[in-house]
Amino acid sequence: MKSIYLLDEISVKQVPEVGGKAASLAEMKRKGLPVPDAVCIPRQVYDRYVDMTGLRGRIFLELGRKDFSQMRWEEMWDASLRIRNMFLTTPLPEKIERDLAGPLETRFGGNPLAVRSSAPGEDAAGTSFAGLHESYLNVRGLDAVLDHVRKVWASLWADGALLYRKELGLDIRKSAMAVVIQEIVAGECSGVIFCKNPLDETRAVLESVWGLNQGLVDGVVEPDRWILDRKTGEILSHAAPSRTEHMICKPEGVDLVPLPPQNALSPPLSDQDIARVFSLAMKAERIFEAPQDVEWTIRDEALFLLQSRPITTGKGEEGGDKKSWYLSLRRSFQNLKALGKKIEGTLIPAMIREADELAALDPASLDDKQLSVEIEKRVKILKKWTDVYWDEFIPFAHGARLFGQVYNDVMRPEDPHEFIDLLGGGKMTGMERNRDLENLAGMIRGDSTLREALEAGDLDGADPSFQEALESFISRYADYSYAGDRSFQNRKTLLAFLLRAASVSREKRFDPKETEEKRERFLSCFEGEKRSEMIELLKLARTSYRLRDDDNIYLGRIEGRLEGALEEATKRLRNRWGDLDGVAPGEIARALRDPRYFPRPGAKEDKTGKETRIRTRQVRGQPAGPGIATGIARVIGKPADLFEFQGGEILVCDAIDPNMTFAVPLASAIVERRGGMLIHGAIIAREYGLPCVTGVPDATRLIRTGDRVTVDGHLGLVILRGN
Amino acid sequence: MKTDPEKAVRELLDGQSLAVLATQGGGQPYTSLVAFCPSRDLKNILFATTRSTRKYANLSEQPRVALLVDNRGNKASDFLDAMAVTALGLARELEGEEEAGFRKIYLEKHPHLVDFISSPDCALFAVRVSKLYMVSRFQNVIVMELES
Numbered sequence: 001m002k003s004i005y006l007l008d009e010i011s012v013k014q015v016p017e018v019g020g021k022a023a024s025l026a027e028m029k030r031k032g033l034p035v036p037d038a039v040c041i042p043r044q045v046y047d048r049y050v051d052m053t054g055l056r057g058r059i060f061l062e063l064g065r066k067d068f069s070q071m072r073w074e075e076m077w078d079a080s081l082r083i084r085n086m087f088l089t090t091p092l093p094e095k096i097e098r099d100l101a102g103p104l105e106t107r108f109g110g111n112p113l114a115v116r117s118s119a120p121g122e123d124a125a126g127t128s129f130a131g132l133h134e135s136y137l138n139v140r141g142l143d144a145v146l147d148h149v150r151k152v153w154a155s156l157w158a159d160g161a162l163l164y165r166k167e168l169g170l171d172i173r174k175s176a177m178a179v180v181i182q183e184i185v186a187g188e189c190s191g192v193i194f195c196k197n198p199l200d201e202t203r204a205v206l207e208s209v210w211g212l213n214q215g216l217v218d219g220v221v222e223p224d225r226w227i228l229d230r231k232t233g234e235i236l237s238h239a240a241p242s243r244t245e246h247m248i249c250k251p252e253g254v255d256l257v258p259l260p261p262q263n264a265l266s267p268p269l270s271d272q273d274i275a276r277v278f279s280l281a282m283k284a285e286r287i288f289e290a291p292q293d294v295e296w297t298i299r300d301e302a303l304f305l306l307q308s309r310p311i312t313t314g315k316g317e318e319g320g321d322k323k324s325w326y327l328s329l330r331r332s333f334q335n336l337k338a339l340g341k342k343i344e345g346t347l348i349p350a351m352i353r354e355a356d357e358l359a360a361l362d363p364a365s366l367d368d369k370q371l372s373v374e375i376e377k378r379v380k381i382l383k384k385w386t387d388v389y390w391d392e393f394i395p396f397a398h399g400a401r402l403f404g405q406v407y408n409d410v411m412r413p414e415d416p417h418e419f420i421d422l423l424g425g426g427k428m429t430g431m432e433r434n435r436d437l438e439n440l441a442g443m444i445r446g447d448s449t450l451r452e453a454l455e456a457g458d459l460d461g462a463d464p465s466f467q468e469a470l471e472s473f474i475s476r477y478a479d480y481s482y483a484g485d486r487s488f489q490n491r492k493t494l495l496a497f498l499l500r501a502a503s504v505s506r507e508k509r510f511d512p513k514e515t516e517e518k519r520e521r522f523l524s525c526f527e528g529e530k531r532s533e534m535i536e537l538l539k540l541a542r543t544s545y546r547l548r549d550d551d552n553i554y555l556g557r558i559e560g561r562l563e564g565a566l567e568e569a570t571k572r573l574r575n576r577w578g579d580l581d582g583v584a585p586g587e588i589a590r591a592l593r594d595p596r597y598f599p600r601p602g603a604k605e606d607k608t609g610k611e612t613r614i615r616t617r618q619v620r621g622q623p624a625g626p627g628i629a630t631g632i633a634r635v636i637g638k639p640a641d642l643f644e645f646q647g648g649e650i651l652v653c654d655a656i657d658p659n660m661t662f663a664v665p666l667a668s669a670i671v672e673r674r675g676g677m678l679i680h681g682a683i684i685a686r687e688y689g690l691p692c693v694t695g696v697p698d699a700t701r702l703i704r705t706g707d708r709v710t711v712d713g714h715l716g717l718v719i720l721r722g723n
Numbered sequence: 724m725k726t727d728p729e730k731a732v733r734e735l736l737d738g739q740s741l742a743v744l745a746t747q748g749g750g751q752p753y754t755s756l757v758a759f760c761p762s763r764d765l766k767n768i769l770f771a772t773t774r775s776t777r778k779y780a781n782l783s784e785q786p787r788v789a790l791l792v793d794n795r796g797n798k799a800s801d802f803l804d805a806m807a808v809t810a811l812g813l814a815r816e817l818e819g820e821e822e823a824g825f826r827k828i829y830l831e832k833h834p835h836l837v838d839f840i841s842s843p844d845c846a847l848f849a850v851r852v853s854k855l856y857m858v859s860r861f862q863n864v865i866v867m868e869l870e871s
Contacts, residue, residue: 056799064803064860173800614728617856618864717862 003099005040006107017042019118019178024288024308031287033280034304038182039107043120045096046153046176052093059083059157060173065620065716066697068166073159073394074676075622075695077401078417080159081677085408085416087154092146100149101142108183112138112249115148116180116307117155121170132161133177137214138184138249145181151409153177185304186249187297189268191223192216193281194311196230196291203236204228206277208268211246213295213306214254220332221245221256224267226274233278240267256334269298276303284308333537336399340543343396348547351385351554358561363568371569372592378562379585385558393551399544400678403537410525415626417677417686422519422538423545424687434662436473437501443469444502451502454495470494493643504647506665506688548678553657573599616702616720622675623716625685625692629669630710630721633703636660641705650711652703656681664688669711671718673699685713693718728865729765732808732857736761736768736792740833743791744770746781746814753781759790760832762825766869767849768810769817769829771836774844788814788850806859812852822847 002009010018010026018026022040029035050056062079065071071079092100117133134155136148155161156177165172191208207216207223215221222241229236243264245256269277280303281294288310295306358378363371400423407419443466444451453461459470470491477488488494519538526534562585569588570580580588580599587599634645636653642663645651651667653660655674661684664670668690672681675695685692691713696702699718703709708721742759745752755778757770768790772779782788793807817825826847830837839845855867 051799057802060800060803061861066860066863173803613868615866615868616864617866618862620860620862715862 001044003041003045003096004103005042007035007038007040010040014042016120017044017178019043019120019180020309021116021118021307022178022180025180025182027287028284028305028308031283033283033287034302036183036185036304036306037107038180039103040118041100041149041179041181043176043178045100046156046178049092049096049150049153052096053090055086055090058086062086063157063162063172065622066695070697072675072695073163074397074678076159076162078622078675078677080157080162081401081404081408082416083157084151084154084405085412087150088408088412089414090150092150097146100146104142104145104181108181110141112140112184112186113145114180114182114184115139115145115152116182117152118178118180119156120176120178129161129164131217132158132164134158137212137254138186138252140252144252149179149181152179182306184249185297185299185306186212187299187304190216190295190297190306191268191277193277193294193296194291195281195285195294196311197227198311202230204230204233204278204281206269206274209246210243210259210263210268211248212254213247213297215245215247215256217295218247218332220334221247224269226269228274228278233275233282235271235274238267273298273303280305281308333402333533333540336396336402336540336544337536339392339396340399340540340547343392343547343551344543347388347392348550348554351388351551351558354381354385355554355557355561358558363565366568368572368592371565371572372589375562375565375569375585375589375592378558378565379589382558382562385555389551389555393547396544397548397678399540400548403541406534406537407522411522418518419541420545420677420683420686421515422522423542424515424683431658431661433477434665436476437498437662438665440466440469440473441498441501444498445505451499454499459491459495497643497645500645500647501666504666545678545683548683550658552655552679553659556657618717618719619696619702621671621693621696621699621716621718622677623692623713624672624677624682624694625670625690625713627669627689627691627713628711629691629713630708631668633671633705633707633709635700635703635705637700650709652699652709653681654700655679656684664690669693669709669713671696671699671703671709671711673697728857728867731806731859732855732867733761733765735794735806735808736765739792739794741792742768742770744778745789745791746778747785747787748777748781749784753777758833758836759792760829762828762849765855766852767825768812768852769825769847769849771829771840771845771847773842774846779846782814782816782848786814788812790850802861806857809856809858810850810852811854811856812850814848814850817847817849821849825849 005018005022007026007029010022012023012027015023018040022038025035025038050059062083065079114135114137116135119129119133134152136151139145139148156175162172165175189208189210190213191206192213193207194205197203197205206226206228209216209221209223211221216223224241225239227236228234243259246259246263247254247256277296280296281292284292284294284305288308290310292308293311294308297304297306358381361374363374366374403423404419407422408416411418444454447463450463450466459467474489474491474494523531523534566585566588569592573580573588573591576595577591577599583599583601591597591599629650631648631650633652634641634649636642636651642660645663645666647666648668649666650669650671651663652671653673656670656672656679658680661680664684665688670681670685670690670692672679672692672694673696674681676682679694682692682694691711693711693713693716696718703718703720710719710721712719740758741756743754744757745754747753757772759768759770761768790810791807793805795801795805826840829847830840840847852869855869857865857867
């Protein structure tokens with residue numbers, strides 16, 4: 001079996017081995033089109049690598065944690081991050097390295113190269129993985145090239161690619177990746193031509209930018225755009241952007257830099273260039289017998305075709321294909337920075353304002369008709385914010401991940417989530433209150449006289465400074481309410497909780513000095529401009545991390561307001577129609593308006609007791625905080641449960657929000673139904689060094705308060721030992 | 724999407740023809756591969772053995788047994804797809820009418836074993852299942868209690 005194919009050696013029949021990208025380059029070369037010199041590492045080498053190193057099994061283990069359909073997008077991210085780290089930390093076996101090194105050195109020497117994905121199945125009819133897998137430009141030297149080959153292989157399991165494959169129903173057991181290694185042509189200008197405009201079949205669309213194509217493909221540089229007549233190539237229109245930046249090769253990698261003034265004034269292509277690009281693209285269309293989407297570049301007047309693939313249409317967005325959304329998960333640094341500003345400055349304040357406005361109106365004060373209108377209004381508001389959540393908040397969460405990826409690339413840590421240690425320390429919602437509580441507990445812990453007085457219920461006999469601190473706490477958090485619970489205002493409840501907190505002394509795992517050292521170690525890998533860039537990226541990641549999950553909470557508040565209105569409505573309708581559990585809000589609103597309207601029943605949960613003799617013994621979730629602990633579970637269903645929390649218990653909940661975190665220092669481990677590494681439960685577990693497993697399906701139903709439970713935060717396992 | 728564990732167990736037991744049977748003799752565990760068949764209500768698992776075997780001797784000494792049935796394919800994707808069921812219970816040698824009824828069920832699944840099962844030295848056993856452990860996705864474990 002060959003480990004490397006030259007373009008001349010690849011036949012059209014080999015698409016299953018070399019992927020569409022390599023096969024089309026070979027075909028273009030054979031037909032005399034100008035393509036840069038390239039070789040292909042076929043999928044068999046990928047297969048050998050994952051089989052020889054045992055990676056194949058590890059990937060399946062990672063992806064097998066639970067059914068794909070039950071995985072949240074965040075869990076997908078985390079799985080993908082862990083898999084990528086497996087590739088980064090698993091070197092090529094010597095045999096494979098030898099097979100690749102010789103041909104690569106002979107062919108390219110030390111020339112700068114592009115390392116591109118060419119997954120078999122990619123760009124097949126009707127599907128396009130374009131942009132979901134990775135490609136790297138300007139890679140120099142054998143070691144770097146082989147390193148990037150592994151990164152391209154890893155991108156087979158990028159979350160966007162996984163989600164897309166899931167949507168298309170492709171079998172992940174059969175996924176494999178071929179890689180194209182191509183001599184880089186650092187053109188003065190580059191672009192993409194669509195031989196046929198999907199919206200108007202008589203037109204072709206040509207886009208061009210100064211510098212490398214990466215700027216256009218990644219969407220960071222806005223292109224000049226020409227609409228051409230598909231028959232004649234005649235220019236029908238030209239739209240010019242304000243040209244400010246372009247992507248160029250640096251000694252290593254690529255960079256976005258300001259455009260020289262003379263280039264900013266003129267389009268990258270002359271009319272003759274346009275004619276040349278059009279003519280070559282149409283040649284490609286004739287070769288492949290289908291309209292093509294062609295990437296090209298021009299260097300020293302010479303035009304090169306970088307790749308060509310069939311235009312995929314028909315399965316567009318109206319067909320429910322969510323690829324564009326998956327692609328939006330991969331944001332550039334610039335893009336994320338702007339998004340962060342918008343979220344922090346505009347969206348979250350607006351969301352809080354809206355939630356407060358809704359809270360100010362008591363549904364009980366409305367008559368039926370008004371309540372009906374109010375329900376419909378709240379449905380709309382929730383829908384609006386849910387859309388914002390998907391379109392803005394989730395992509396912004398990528399800031400933390402973008403940093404994680406860079407950190408893992410450079411540091412290659414054993415623990416793929418080590419980077420999170422650098423993101424904490426910011427002011428997160430609820431942290432201040434937790435600290436104030438801990439100070440009070442600390443006073444009791446350090447003073448046995450005080451403790452005895454409080455245990456005897458003698459607050460008046462307690463140290464005056466403690467009394468003062470307690471009163472100041474109570475007045476400071478007078479507004480605090482968690483789901484309507486105001487237990488912090490109740491001295492008895494508060495004191496009982498503090499006494500328990502005093503019996504547990506849990507230090508935060510993070511030593512600011514240690515974090516600072518980690519940060520320095522990371523930054524010391526960069527110099528000059530790159531270092532400043534990394535400082536910026538870290539800052540962005542910290543914001544992204546801090547805001548992460550806050551959005552969930554605010555969305556939860558708005559959802560709660562809709563629930564409140566619905567509760568009031570079902571209370572009023574109960575006499576007329578009985579139990580309305582699961583009935584859609586629209587139906588309830590209508591039934592309020594029209595006394596004769598019978599609301600259509602919703603899907604009812606199956607409540608038959610069939611499962612009683614089937615119990616779960618062990619369940620897999622996501623490892624979100626290393627460590628192992630065994631203890632008695634306390635399942636948090638309502639706020640009062642938190643005040644009941646005993647030292648050493650295991651906190652089991654649906655989703656931790658910042659209002660709940662004050663009980664965490666008492667816990668010995670955390671189990672959460674919601675999955676992900678960047679959710680509050682996982683964040684705070686990491687801060688206290690607690691074992692944590694998230695993404696446990698039905699956690700609060702499977703586990704009952706009082707059950708003995710073992711939490712294995714290394715493997716992501718929860719073992720139920722019975723009670 | 725949730726899978727119904729009972730259905731999954733039934734499909735696995737119907738789909739596989741061989742099980743690993745664990746017996747013990749003198750405190751020493753001993754495993755054998757047996758052609759098995761579940762009863763329709765999953766309460767019994769049937770297998771046959773000749774009386775001169777070590778497992779028969781073990782069963783006479785200690786009727787508490789475990790059976791393992793799985794659908795592994797000896798591939799890396801087993802860690803994604805494979806499922807295993809461990810059944811615990813008491814084995815008893817069948818006789819008379821009961822034997823005739825269960826023999827019919829057993830032969831429906833293993834018609835090629837007709838000569839084996841009809842030979843004079845062969846005994847048909849039923850394991851009365853008390854508990855079933857089902858393992859899927861490598862480490863998800865559920866327990867089904869079958870005895871009331």
